[in-house]
Amino acid sequence: MIAQYAARYLTELDGAMRRAADTIIDAPDYGVMLRYPLGWVDERDLPYNHPTGKRIRPILLLLSTEAAGGDWRAALPAAAAVELLHNFSLIHDDIQDDSPTRHGRPAVWAIWGRNNAINAGDAMFTLAYTALHALTQTGIPATTMLEVWAIFNRTNLELTRGQHLDMRFERLSVVPTEDYLSMIAGKSAALVSACAQIGALVGGADVDTARAFAAFGLNLGLAFQIRDDILGIWGDPMQTGKSAATDILSRKKSLPVLYGLERSPELVECYAREPFAALDVAEAVALLDAIGAQAYTIEQEERYFRAALAALERTGVRGDAADGLRRLSEWLFQRAY
Numbered sequence: 001m002i003a004q005y006a007a008r009y010l011t012e013l014d015g016a017m018r019r020a021a022d023t024i025i026d027a028p029d030y031g032v033m034l035r036y037p038l039g040w041v042d043e044r045d046l047p048y049n050h051p052t053g054k055r056i057r058p059i060l061l062l063l064s065t066e067a068a069g070g071d072w073r074a075a076l077p078a079a080a081a082v083e084l085l086h087n088f089s090l091i092h093d094d095i096q097d098d099s100p101t102r103h104g105r106p107a108v109w110a111i112w113g114r115n116n117a118i119n120a121g122d123a124m125f126t127l128a129y130t131a132l133h134a135l136t137q138t139g140i141p142a143t144t145m146l147e148v149w150a151i152f153n154r155t156n157l158e159l160t161r162g163q164h165l166d167m168r169f170e171r172l173s174v175v176p177t178e179d180y181l182s183m184i185a186g187k188s189a190a191l192v193s194a195c196a197q198i199g200a201l202v203g204g205a206d207v208d209t210a211r212a213f214a215a216f217g218l219n220l221g222l223a224f225q226i227r228d229d230i231l232g233i234w235g236d237p238m239q240t241g242k243s244a245a246t247d248i249l250s251r252k253k254s255l256p257v258l259y260g261l262e263r264s265p266e267l268v269e270c271y272a273r274e275p276f277a278a279l280d281v282a283e284a285v286a287l288l289d290a291i292g293a294q295a296y297t298i299e300q301e302e303r304y305f306r307a308a309l310a311a312l313e314r315t316g317v318r319g320d321a322a323d324g325l326r327r328l329s330e331w332l333f334q335r336a337y
Contacts, residue, residue, distance in 0.1 A: 002054055002056070002059070002328070002331065005059045005062075005063065005324070005328070006054070006055065006059070009055075009058070009059055009062050009072065009079075010051070010055060010059075012073065012076055013055065013058055013062075013076060013079055013080060013083070014051070015076075016076040016077055016079065016080035016131060016134070017038065017080040017083060017084060017131065018040075019080075019131075019134070020080055020081075020084065020127045020128075020130045020131035020134070021034060021035065021038075021127060023127075023130050024123070024127070029112060029116070030120075030123075031045070032044075032045040033108055033112055033116060033117070033120035033123075034120060034123055034124060034127065036048075036108065036111075037052060037087050037090065037091060037102065037108055037120075037124070038051070038052060038087060039051040039052040039103070043106070043111050052087075052102070052103040053086075053103065055083060056328075056332070057082050057083060057086055057191060057192060057195045058079035058080065058082055058083045058195070059079075059328070060192065060195045060196060060199070060217065060325070060328065061075060061078060061079045061082060061195040061196070061198060061199035062075055062076075062079050062199060063199070063321050063324050063325050063328065064195065064196045064197075064198075064199025064200045064203065064213055064321075064325065065199040065200070065202050065203035066203065066320075066321030066324075067199075067200070067203065067315075067317045067319065067321040067322040067324070067325055068199070068200040068201075068202075068203030068204055068205040068209070068210075068213070068315075068317060069203055069204050069205075069317075070202055070203025070204050074138040074139070074140065074202055075135075075138075075198075075199055075202040075203070077131050077132055077133070077134035077135040077137075077138065078131075078132060078135055078148060078198050078199070078202060079195075079199075080131040080134075081128045081129070081131040081132035081135075081152065082128075082191060082194065082195050082198070084124055084127050084128035084131055085124075085125065085128040085152075085155075085156070085159075085191065086191060087124055088121050088122075088124035088125040088128060089159050089163070089191075090102060091107075091108050091109075091117055091120055091121035091124060092117075092118070092121045092163075093163065094107040094108065094109055094110075094117075095107075095109045095114050095117050095118060095121075096163065096167060108120055108121075125156075129152075132148070132149070132152060135148065135202070138202075140202055144201050144202065147201055147207070148198050148201055148202065151194050151197055151198055151201075152194065152198070154194075155190050155191055155193075155194040158185075158186040158187075158190035158191075159186065159187065159190060159191065161186045162183050162184065162185070162186025162187025162188070162190065163186075163187055165179070165182065165183035165186065165187070166183055166187055169183065169253055170253075172253075173261075173268070173271075173272070174258075174261050174262065174268070175253055175258055175261075176258070176262070177255060177258050177259060177262065180253070180254075180255055180258050181222065181255075184221075184222060184225045184226075185218065185221075185222060188221050188222070188224070188225040189217070189218050189219075189220075189221025189222045189224075189225065190218070190221070191221070192217040192218065192220055192221030192224070193214045193215075193216075193217035193218035193221060194214070194217070195217055196213040196214060196216050196217030196220075197210050197211065197213050197214035197217065199213070200213040200315070205315075209315050209316065209317075212311050212312075212314040212315040213311075213312075213315055215307075215308075215311035215314075216308050216309075216311035216312040216315070216325075217308075218308075219304045219305070219307040219308035219311060220304075220305070220308040220329055220332070222304040223301050223302075223304035223305040223308060223333065224332055224333075226255055226297060226300055226301040226304065227301050227332075227333060229247070229254035229255045229256060229297060230256065230294065230297050230298065230301065232245075232246055232247030232248075232252065232254055233245050233247055233248055233254070233256060233257075233285060233288065233294070234285075234294055245281050245282075245284075245285055248281045248284050248285060249276075249278075249281050251271055251276060255297050255300065256288055256293040256294060256296065256297040257271075257284075257288070257293075259291075259293050259296050259297065260284075260287060260288045260291055260293045263291050264287050264288075264290075264291055266287055267284060267287045267288070270283050270284050270287065271284065301333075305329070305333060308329060309326065309329065312325060312326065312329075
Protein backbone atom coordinates (compact mmCIF):
# COMPACT_ATOMS: atom_id res chain seq x y z
CA MET A 1 0.00 0.00 0.00
CA ILE A 2 2.63 2.54 1.04
CA ALA A 3 4.76 1.70 -2.02
CA GLN A 4 1.95 2.83 -4.33
CA TYR A 5 1.93 6.35 -2.89
CA ALA A 6 5.70 6.44 -2.43
CA ALA A 7 6.14 5.84 -6.15
CA ARG A 8 3.71 8.65 -6.90
CA TYR A 9 4.79 11.35 -4.47
CA LEU A 10 8.25 10.81 -3.04
CA THR A 11 10.50 11.93 -5.89
CA GLU A 12 8.90 15.37 -5.96
CA LEU A 13 8.67 15.48 -2.16
CA ASP A 14 12.39 14.76 -1.94
CA GLY A 15 13.03 17.58 -4.41
CA ALA A 16 11.06 20.03 -2.28
CA MET A 17 13.03 19.01 0.82
CA ARG A 18 16.34 19.35 -1.01
CA ARG A 19 15.41 22.82 -2.24
CA ALA A 20 14.87 23.88 1.37
CA ALA A 21 18.18 22.29 2.40
CA ASP A 22 19.97 24.05 -0.45
CA THR A 23 19.28 27.40 1.25
CA ILE A 24 21.76 26.69 4.04
CA ILE A 25 25.18 28.34 4.05
CA ASP A 26 27.39 25.30 4.50
CA ALA A 27 30.29 25.00 6.94
CA PRO A 28 32.49 22.05 7.97
CA ASP A 29 30.24 19.22 9.22
CA TYR A 30 27.22 21.56 9.32
CA GLY A 31 25.43 20.59 6.12
CA VAL A 32 26.22 16.89 6.47
CA MET A 33 24.50 16.83 9.88
CA LEU A 34 21.31 17.98 8.13
CA ARG A 35 21.60 15.75 5.08
CA TYR A 36 22.58 12.65 7.10
CA PRO A 37 19.35 12.13 9.12
CA LEU A 38 17.29 12.51 5.95
CA GLY A 39 19.10 9.57 4.40
CA TRP A 40 20.81 11.51 1.62
CA VAL A 41 24.44 11.02 2.72
CA ASP A 42 26.55 9.01 5.13
CA GLU A 43 28.56 10.55 7.95
CA ARG A 44 31.38 11.38 5.49
CA ASP A 45 28.93 13.29 3.27
CA LEU A 46 29.11 10.61 0.58
CA PRO A 47 25.89 9.69 -1.26
CA TYR A 48 23.72 7.28 0.70
CA ASN A 49 20.26 7.80 -0.83
CA HIS A 50 18.25 5.52 1.41
CA PRO A 51 15.44 7.77 2.71
CA THR A 52 14.93 7.34 6.43
CA GLY A 53 11.41 6.30 7.41
CA LYS A 54 8.41 5.68 5.20
CA ARG A 55 7.40 9.38 4.88
CA ILE A 56 3.89 8.46 6.08
CA ARG A 57 3.12 11.97 7.34
CA PRO A 58 3.78 13.87 4.09
CA ILE A 59 2.03 11.12 2.12
CA LEU A 60 -1.01 11.59 4.34
CA LEU A 61 -0.86 15.36 3.75
CA LEU A 62 -0.67 14.99 -0.03
CA LEU A 63 -3.48 12.44 -0.09
CA SER A 64 -5.63 14.78 2.02
CA THR A 65 -5.03 17.58 -0.50
CA GLU A 66 -6.20 15.34 -3.33
CA ALA A 67 -9.17 14.06 -1.34
CA ALA A 68 -10.27 17.67 -0.76
CA GLY A 69 -10.22 18.27 -4.51
CA GLY A 70 -6.84 19.99 -4.90
CA ASP A 71 -3.62 19.37 -6.83
CA TRP A 72 -1.17 17.51 -4.57
CA ARG A 73 1.78 19.29 -6.16
CA ALA A 74 0.57 22.57 -4.65
CA ALA A 75 0.93 20.99 -1.22
CA LEU A 76 4.53 19.84 -1.70
CA PRO A 77 6.04 22.72 0.34
CA ALA A 78 3.80 21.84 3.28
CA ALA A 79 4.56 18.14 2.92
CA ALA A 80 8.30 18.88 2.91
CA ALA A 81 7.84 21.11 5.97
CA VAL A 82 6.13 18.43 8.08
CA GLU A 83 8.77 15.83 7.21
CA LEU A 84 11.58 18.23 8.11
CA LEU A 85 9.77 19.11 11.33
CA HIS A 86 9.40 15.43 12.15
CA ASN A 87 13.13 14.92 11.66
CA PHE A 88 13.91 17.91 13.89
CA SER A 89 11.94 16.20 16.66
CA LEU A 90 13.78 12.91 16.12
CA ILE A 91 17.22 14.53 16.36
CA HIS A 92 16.30 16.13 19.70
CA ASP A 93 14.41 13.07 20.97
CA ASP A 94 17.47 10.86 20.46
CA ILE A 95 19.58 13.27 22.55
CA GLN A 96 16.99 13.51 25.33
CA ASP A 97 16.30 9.76 25.35
CA ASP A 98 20.02 8.88 25.15
CA SER A 99 19.21 6.70 22.14
CA PRO A 100 22.35 5.93 20.11
CA THR A 101 20.67 4.71 16.90
CA ARG A 102 17.97 5.89 14.51
CA HIS A 103 16.76 4.02 11.43
CA GLY A 104 19.49 1.43 11.85
CA ARG A 105 22.33 3.99 11.83
CA PRO A 106 24.11 5.94 14.56
CA ALA A 107 22.05 8.92 15.71
CA VAL A 108 23.31 12.41 14.86
CA TRP A 109 24.48 13.02 18.45
CA ALA A 110 26.33 9.68 18.53
CA ILE A 111 28.53 10.84 15.63
CA TRP A 112 28.96 14.58 16.16
CA GLY A 113 28.21 14.97 19.87
CA ARG A 114 25.26 16.34 21.78
CA ASN A 115 25.97 20.04 21.36
CA ASN A 116 26.37 19.79 17.60
CA ALA A 117 23.25 17.65 17.38
CA ILE A 118 21.19 20.20 19.33
CA ASN A 119 22.35 22.85 16.88
CA ALA A 120 21.58 20.58 13.91
CA GLY A 121 18.09 19.97 15.26
CA ASP A 122 17.54 23.71 15.57
CA ALA A 123 18.69 24.13 11.97
CA MET A 124 16.30 21.37 10.82
CA PHE A 125 13.49 23.19 12.63
CA THR A 126 14.33 26.34 10.67
CA LEU A 127 14.46 24.41 7.39
CA ALA A 128 10.90 23.26 8.06
CA TYR A 129 9.76 26.89 8.02
CA THR A 130 11.90 27.56 4.95
CA ALA A 131 10.06 24.78 3.15
CA LEU A 132 6.68 25.99 4.35
CA HIS A 133 7.34 29.52 3.11
CA ALA A 134 7.48 28.17 -0.46
CA LEU A 135 3.73 27.55 -0.10
CA THR A 136 3.26 31.29 -0.69
CA GLN A 137 4.41 30.74 -4.28
CA THR A 138 1.71 28.19 -5.13
CA GLY A 139 -1.17 30.63 -5.47
CA ILE A 140 -3.17 29.58 -2.42
CA PRO A 141 -5.21 32.39 -0.81
CA ALA A 142 -3.47 34.48 1.82
CA THR A 143 -6.12 33.56 4.40
CA THR A 144 -5.39 29.87 3.83
CA MET A 145 -1.67 30.48 4.16
CA LEU A 146 -2.19 32.22 7.50
CA GLU A 147 -4.35 29.37 8.77
CA VAL A 148 -1.75 26.81 7.69
CA TRP A 149 0.96 28.85 9.43
CA ALA A 150 -1.11 28.95 12.64
CA ILE A 151 -1.67 25.18 12.56
CA PHE A 152 2.02 24.58 12.01
CA ASN A 153 2.92 26.81 14.97
CA ARG A 154 0.40 25.13 17.28
CA THR A 155 1.72 21.73 16.24
CA ASN A 156 5.27 22.74 17.17
CA LEU A 157 4.07 23.62 20.66
CA GLU A 158 2.18 20.32 20.92
CA LEU A 159 5.28 18.36 19.93
CA THR A 160 7.33 20.00 22.67
CA ARG A 161 4.50 19.66 25.21
CA GLY A 162 4.27 15.96 24.45
CA GLN A 163 8.03 15.52 24.77
CA HIS A 164 8.01 17.42 28.07
CA LEU A 165 5.37 15.08 29.47
CA ASP A 166 7.19 12.02 28.15
CA MET A 167 10.40 13.03 29.94
CA ARG A 168 8.46 13.96 33.10
CA PHE A 169 6.74 10.57 33.19
CA GLU A 170 10.15 8.84 33.33
CA ARG A 171 10.54 10.17 36.89
CA LEU A 172 7.12 8.99 38.08
CA SER A 173 6.36 5.48 39.32
CA VAL A 174 2.72 5.63 38.20
CA VAL A 175 1.11 7.78 35.50
CA PRO A 176 -2.69 7.91 34.97
CA THR A 177 -3.69 6.51 31.57
CA GLU A 178 -5.53 9.77 30.82
CA ASP A 179 -2.26 11.69 31.23
CA TYR A 180 -0.49 9.24 28.96
CA LEU A 181 -3.12 9.69 26.25
CA SER A 182 -2.68 13.46 26.56
CA MET A 183 1.07 13.00 26.10
CA ILE A 184 0.81 10.92 22.93
CA ALA A 185 -1.83 13.31 21.59
CA GLY A 186 0.95 15.90 21.59
CA LYS A 187 4.03 13.85 20.84
CA SER A 188 2.67 11.40 18.27
CA ALA A 189 -0.78 12.41 17.06
CA ALA A 190 -0.55 16.20 16.75
CA LEU A 191 1.63 16.12 13.64
CA VAL A 192 -0.55 13.49 11.97
CA SER A 193 -3.57 15.69 12.68
CA ALA A 194 -1.81 18.74 11.26
CA CYS A 195 -0.91 16.84 8.09
CA ALA A 196 -4.52 15.95 7.38
CA GLN A 197 -5.83 19.42 8.24
CA ILE A 198 -3.18 21.35 6.29
CA GLY A 199 -3.54 19.05 3.31
CA ALA A 200 -7.29 19.60 3.25
CA LEU A 201 -6.93 23.39 3.48
CA VAL A 202 -4.42 23.51 0.63
CA GLY A 203 -6.82 21.33 -1.35
CA GLY A 204 -9.55 23.94 -0.97
CA ALA A 205 -11.59 22.52 1.91
CA ASP A 206 -13.53 24.93 4.09
CA VAL A 207 -12.56 25.38 7.73
CA ASP A 208 -15.18 22.97 9.12
CA THR A 209 -14.25 20.23 6.67
CA ALA A 210 -10.57 20.75 7.45
CA ARG A 211 -11.35 20.36 11.16
CA ALA A 212 -12.96 17.00 10.42
CA PHE A 213 -9.74 16.05 8.61
CA ALA A 214 -7.83 17.15 11.72
CA ALA A 215 -9.99 14.89 13.91
CA PHE A 216 -9.34 12.03 11.50
CA GLY A 217 -5.59 12.56 11.78
CA LEU A 218 -5.60 12.98 15.56
CA ASN A 219 -7.49 9.74 16.16
CA LEU A 220 -5.41 7.93 13.57
CA GLY A 221 -2.22 9.10 15.29
CA LEU A 222 -3.49 7.97 18.69
CA ALA A 223 -4.46 4.55 17.37
CA PHE A 224 -1.11 4.20 15.59
CA GLN A 225 0.86 4.91 18.79
CA ILE A 226 -1.29 2.52 20.79
CA ARG A 227 -0.60 -0.19 18.19
CA ASP A 228 3.12 0.48 18.72
CA ASP A 229 2.57 0.03 22.47
CA ILE A 230 0.99 -3.38 21.84
CA LEU A 231 3.78 -4.44 19.49
CA GLY A 232 6.41 -3.35 22.01
CA ILE A 233 5.23 -6.10 24.39
CA TRP A 234 3.39 -8.75 22.37
CA GLY A 235 4.72 -8.09 18.87
CA ASP A 236 6.00 -10.87 16.64
CA PRO A 237 9.79 -10.34 16.35
CA MET A 238 9.65 -11.54 12.74
CA GLN A 239 7.22 -8.70 11.99
CA THR A 240 8.58 -5.93 14.22
CA GLY A 241 12.30 -6.52 13.67
CA LYS A 242 13.04 -6.41 17.41
CA SER A 243 12.86 -8.90 20.26
CA ALA A 244 9.60 -9.49 22.07
CA ALA A 245 8.75 -7.40 25.14
CA THR A 246 11.35 -4.76 24.26
CA ASP A 247 9.33 -2.08 26.03
CA ILE A 248 9.16 -4.16 29.20
CA LEU A 249 12.94 -4.70 29.23
CA SER A 250 13.45 -0.93 29.16
CA ARG A 251 10.57 -0.50 31.65
CA LYS A 252 8.80 1.88 29.33
CA LYS A 253 5.53 3.24 30.69
CA SER A 254 3.37 2.47 27.67
CA LEU A 255 -0.42 2.28 27.77
CA PRO A 256 -0.75 -1.44 28.68
CA VAL A 257 1.90 -1.05 31.37
CA LEU A 258 0.18 1.98 32.90
CA TYR A 259 -3.12 0.08 32.86
CA GLY A 260 -1.33 -2.71 34.73
CA LEU A 261 0.43 -0.46 37.23
CA GLU A 262 -2.93 1.07 38.20
CA ARG A 263 -4.38 -2.38 38.93
CA SER A 264 -1.59 -4.71 40.00
CA PRO A 265 0.56 -4.06 43.10
CA GLU A 266 2.61 -7.07 42.03
CA LEU A 267 3.49 -5.34 38.76
CA VAL A 268 4.46 -2.15 40.65
CA GLU A 269 6.83 -4.24 42.80
CA CYS A 270 8.19 -6.08 39.76
CA TYR A 271 8.85 -2.87 37.81
CA ALA A 272 10.76 -1.41 40.78
CA ARG A 273 13.31 -4.23 41.05
CA GLU A 274 17.02 -3.56 40.65
CA PRO A 275 18.53 -5.07 38.64
CA PHE A 276 15.72 -5.84 36.19
CA ALA A 277 16.45 -9.14 34.45
CA ALA A 278 14.94 -11.41 31.79
CA LEU A 279 12.98 -13.35 34.44
CA ASP A 280 11.42 -10.06 35.60
CA VAL A 281 10.36 -9.32 32.01
CA ALA A 282 8.60 -12.67 31.77
CA GLU A 283 6.88 -12.07 35.12
CA ALA A 284 5.76 -8.59 34.09
CA VAL A 285 4.24 -9.89 30.86
CA ALA A 286 2.48 -12.66 32.78
CA LEU A 287 1.04 -10.13 35.24
CA LEU A 288 -0.19 -7.95 32.34
CA ASP A 289 -1.80 -10.97 30.73
CA ALA A 290 -3.49 -11.91 34.00
CA ILE A 291 -5.32 -8.57 34.26
CA GLY A 292 -6.25 -8.38 30.57
CA ALA A 293 -3.92 -5.50 29.68
CA GLN A 294 -3.54 -6.60 26.07
CA ALA A 295 -7.29 -6.86 25.54
CA TYR A 296 -7.79 -3.43 27.12
CA THR A 297 -5.14 -1.83 24.90
CA ILE A 298 -6.51 -3.45 21.74
CA GLU A 299 -9.94 -2.10 22.68
CA GLN A 300 -8.49 1.41 22.99
CA GLU A 301 -6.70 1.11 19.66
CA GLU A 302 -9.88 0.00 17.93
CA ARG A 303 -11.87 2.80 19.56
CA TYR A 304 -9.55 5.48 18.18
CA PHE A 305 -9.32 3.79 14.81
CA ARG A 306 -13.12 3.74 14.50
CA ALA A 307 -13.20 7.40 15.54
CA ALA A 308 -10.67 8.21 12.81
CA LEU A 309 -12.75 6.56 10.11
CA ALA A 310 -15.91 8.23 11.42
CA ALA A 311 -14.22 11.64 11.23
CA LEU A 312 -13.07 10.90 7.69
CA GLU A 313 -16.64 10.04 6.79
CA ARG A 314 -17.80 13.38 8.24
CA THR A 315 -15.57 15.21 5.77
CA GLY A 316 -17.91 14.06 3.02
CA VAL A 317 -15.03 13.52 0.59
CA ARG A 318 -15.33 10.86 -2.09
CA GLY A 319 -13.17 9.58 -4.91
CA ASP A 320 -9.89 7.75 -5.40
CA ALA A 321 -7.85 9.87 -2.96
CA ALA A 322 -10.48 9.55 -0.23
CA ASP A 323 -10.47 5.79 -0.77
CA GLY A 324 -6.68 5.99 -0.58
CA LEU A 325 -6.87 7.60 2.85
CA ARG A 326 -9.09 4.79 4.06
CA ARG A 327 -6.82 2.11 2.59
CA LEU A 328 -3.71 3.78 4.03
CA SER A 329 -5.36 3.90 7.46
CA GLU A 330 -6.25 0.22 7.27
CA TRP A 331 -2.73 -0.66 6.11
CA LEU A 332 -1.24 1.05 9.16
CA PHE A 333 -3.17 -1.38 11.37
CA GLN A 334 -2.15 -4.57 9.64
CA ARG A 335 1.10 -4.81 11.59
CA ALA A 336 0.89 -8.20 13.29
CA TYR A 337 0.91 -8.67 17.06
